[in-house]
Amino acid sequence: MYMEADVQDGVKGSSKKNVLLLGKGMLVTSENQIRRLKEAGLNEVTIDTSKGKDVAGGQVVAAPVKIKMPKKVTPAGGRETFFKDEIKMARQIRGASVKVVKDFMHNVATGGSIDTEKVNLASKTLTGSVFRNVDALLSLTALKNYSEHTYTHSVNVCVLTLAIGFAAGVSEEDAAVIGVGGLLHDIGKAKIPLSILDKPGPLTEDERKVIQSHPLFSEEILKKMGNIPEAAIAIAGQHHEKVNGSGYPRGLTGDQMHPFASMAAVADVYDALTSPRPYKPGLPPHIALRVVFDGKGTEFSSKVVETFITSLGIYPVGSFVKLNTEEMGVVVEVNPEDPLRPKVGVVFTRFGKQRKSPFVVDLLKEHKEGNPDARSIAGADDPRKYGINVEDYIG
Numbered sequence: 001m002y003m004e005a006d007v008q009d010g011v012k013g014s015s016k017k018n019v020l021l022l023g024k025g026m027l028v029t030s031e032n033q034i035r036r037l038k039e040a041g042l043n044e045v046t047i048d049t050s051k052g053k054d055v056a057g058g059q060v061v062a063a064p065v066k067i068k069m070p071k072k073v074t075p076a077g078g079r080e081t082f083f084k085d086e087i088k089m090a091r092q093i094r095g096a097s098v099k100v101v102k103d104f105m106h107n108v109a110t111g112g113s114i115d116t117e118k119v120n121l122a123s124k125t126l127t128g129s130v131f132r133n134v135d136a137l138l139s140l141t142a143l144k145n146y147s148e149h150t151y152t153h154s155v156n157v158c159v160l161t162l163a164i165g166f167a168a169g170v171s172e173e174d175a176a177v178i179g180v181g182g183l184l185h186d187i188g189k190a191k192i193p194l195s196i197l198d199k200p201g202p203l204t205e206d207e208r209k210v211i212q213s214h215p216l217f218s219e220e221i222l223k224k225m226g227n228i229p230e231a232a233i234a235i236a237g238q239h240h241e242k243v244n245g246s247g248y249p250r251g252l253t254g255d256q257m258h259p260f261a262s263m264a265a266v267a268d269v270y271d272a273l274t275s276p277r278p279y280k281p282g283l284p285p286h287i288a289l290r291v292v293f294d295g296k297g298t299e300f301s302s303k304v305v306e307t308f309i310t311s312l313g314i315y316p317v318g319s320f321v322k323l324n325t326e327e328m329g330v331v332v333e334v335n336p337e338d339p340l341r342p343k344v345g346v347v348f349t350r351f352g353k354q355r356k357s358p359f360v361v362d363l364l365k366e367h368k369e370g371n372p373d374a375r376s377i378a379g380a381d382d383p384r385k386y387g388i389n390v391e392d393y394i395g
């Protein structure tokens with residue numbers, strides 16, 4: 001397409017006012033050029049139909065025509081900001097929160113001074129990010145830290161529980177309470193010797209009892225602080241309870257559990273299953289989701305499991321998937337409006353050759369463009385079979 005007239009970025013108040021984007025007679029040949037025009041906020045341009053490929057038989061056709069451009073896109077429902085804008089902030093918030101938990105646990109273990117204000121602030125910051133774009137922090141929960149497991153696990157459980165709460169429609173104020181409970185749910189582990197906590201083998205009966213007392217320690221520590229909300233203490237004390245009464249430490253049933261603790265119980269199991277530990281590798285997300293789903297109504301609240309799956313998607317970030325093209329890759333971003341069509345970083349070509357650097361394909365975009373060769377997901381697999389560490393591709 002040839003431009004009939006100069007195209008300028010004349011958006012009012014813009015610092016780039018009247019920047020010439022394309023001059024008269026310029027040839028537009030690529031999707032990228034059109035995308036840049038859309039990004040500049042232009043809804044239409046005028047093209048010279050006497051030139052260009054789109055003229056049947058190459059004849060001069062009437063006056064210039066206007067092409068309608070699609071309206072500016074907005075983030076998916078329930079999200080204030082785009083993933084790409086929130087993810088940078090989410091990375092920093094997550095890093096800072098891990099440090100807050102680490103310092104807090106260290107101080108509890110060594111009798112140092114306790115600053116609950118820092119935890120409140122971390123929780124509010126995490127909550128803010130979840131309410132702006134839940135997918136950003138959620139995608140980072142696929143990152144596990146082997147050597148600092150307890151701290152990253154605490155932040156992951158916090159974010160996963162917040163995501164459930166957000167999807168269930170809790171207020172931002174309640175979410176901040178959930179956040180405190182999530183960050184501190186395993187604080188009682190500060191009282192348990194590392195030799196038991198990180199034991200690389202099966203536990204003795206006595207060791208198991210010691211480990212299973214950590215929710216009671218968590219509860220006790222938080223109660224003593226005097227300024228931790230009841231619901232946050234309930235998360236700490238009840239996150240290993242099961243709705244059928246088979247959990248610990250008290251064997252509470254679903255209706256005896258605090259609703260926020262029921263959310264944290266699902267988040268806790270999912271993160272524990274997907275994290276590698278000295279005695280086991282981490283499970284791929286689709287297998288862990290299956291385990292959670294199988295416990296629906298017996299171990300976990302049915303409603304919470306449903307909300308969790310809705311919120312995480314069918315193929316959460318970090319899933320290793322095979323495409324209909326035989327290519328394989330890692331889910332790097334979900335498309336909230338279509339859980340079956342996320343963005344995938346293609347790692348293996350259709351011939352099984354590993355790419356030096358993956359390229360990202362947006363399955364929803366390909367689908368919307370109506371391309372008959374649009375890629376789709378054929379199934380999920382275990383990345384370890386292919387020597388892939390998904391964490392190298394996300395975050």
Ligand SMILES: [Fe+2]
Binds near residue numbers: 186
């Ligand atoms: Fe725990």
Ligand SMILES: [Fe+2]
Binds near residue numbers: 185268
């Ligand atoms: Fe935990």
